[in-house]
Amino acid sequence: MRSGSTSALMRDDSMYSRGALLEHPCALRTFDRMMKVAKGKRMVVFLDYDGTLSPIVDDPDRAFMSDEMRAAVREVAKYFPTAIISGRSRDKVKEFVELSNVYYAGSHGMDIIAPARPLKSSLNDAKNHAIPLDKKDSDVLFQPAQRFLPAIQEMFTKLEEKTRNIQGAKIEDNRFCVSVHFRRVREEDYSILEEKVKSVLENYSEFHLTWGKKVIEIRPSIEWNKGHALEYLLDTLGLSNSSEVLPLYIGDDRTDEDAFKVKIVAECLESMSYL
Numbered sequence: 001m002r003s004g005s006t007s008a009l010m011r012d013d014s015m016y017s018r019g020a021l022l023e024h025p026c027a028l029r030t031f032d033r034m035m036k037v038a039k040g041k042r043m044v045v046f047l048d049y050d051g052t053l054s055p056i057v058d059d060p061d062r063a064f065m066s067d068e069m070r071a072a073v074r075e076v077a078k079y080f081p082t083a084i085i086s087g088r089s090r091d092k093v094k095e096f097v098e099l100s101n102v103y104y105a106g107s108h109g110m111d112i113i114a115p116a117r118p119l120k121s122s123l124n125d126a127k128n129h130a131i132p133l134d135k136k137d138s139d140v141l142f143q144p145a146q147r148f149l150p151a152i153q154e155m156f157t158k159l160e161e162k163t164r165n166i167q168g169a170k171i172e173d174n175r176f177c178v179s180v181h182f183r184r185v186r187e188e189d190y191s192i193l194e195e196k197v198k199s200v201l202e203n204y205s206e207f208h209l210t211w212g213k214k215v216i217e218i219r220p221s222i223e224w225n226k227g228h229a230l231e232y233l234l235d236t237l238g239l240s241n242s243s244e245v246l247p248l249y250i251g252d253d254r255t256d257e258d259a260f261k262v263k264i265v266a267e268c269l270e271s272m273s274y275l
């Protein structure tokens, strides 16, 4: 996503959602179709956090998940491998979700804890970034944007300084990316905020901006997003064979589109539309 003019921040979140709904079948309304497609397949569940497992609220630090939702996810994870893929830092999303039977991918998939298994597919380069947590431990950390950490920390400090005087602006450290929230900023200050963010970014050519729900996200320009994280997880789970596996991805924001575009996910969506 790209800003057109200085008013990119004025973009209406609900317009995006309506467009996405037209393009993708609604899971609840097409439940029977989904079950037909799922028959005989190994289902793997991928969930976004904000706006999916928790409601969108004004204060990002208070986006709590309900106990009911937590119980539902815990139950789902008993039957299907389940992963939470979020723009948040992995620690933060884990703190909110509080479940031990799910996989976590934070920073839009740039920070994954996954079971240690040999990678089978074309994600060859990915294994170079995988760090075993412990010899006895069966989990590995996958962090393809590690080298950007010092620059991200620097940017975070600069953004806090520059936006200090903009009422309602909030900078969130998501470890391998940074969020600039403007949900509580007055509309007349949107363009000032956007300019300030862009002025910081000018000195960091290896980063780019993306726009979510009342949030600007600053991300390292590497070829890695929620879609790659989904593929990585499927692969490490030994489940990247598309004829046997049904990946179910639930998400509400623009960055979730990267996961919807993954071939195996897109094919499943398409097969549901033809039933």
Ligand SMILES: O=P(O)(O)OC[C@H]1O[C@H](O[C@H]2O[C@H](CO)[C@@H](O)[C@H](O)[C@H]2O)[C@H](O)[C@@H](O)[C@@H]1O
Binding pocket: 048, 049, 050, 051, 055, 056, 057, 058, 059, 060, 063, 085, 086, 087, 088, 172, 174, 179, 181, 183, 212, 213, 214, 215, 217, 253, 255
């Ligand atoms: O990938 P996600 O888990 O959906 O994370 C995307 C961003 O979500 C959070 O911001 C959004 O939710 C906040 C709480 O409801 C809301 O105040 C904000 O306006 C939304 O954009 C999170 O705080 C961001 O860091 C994530 O990038």
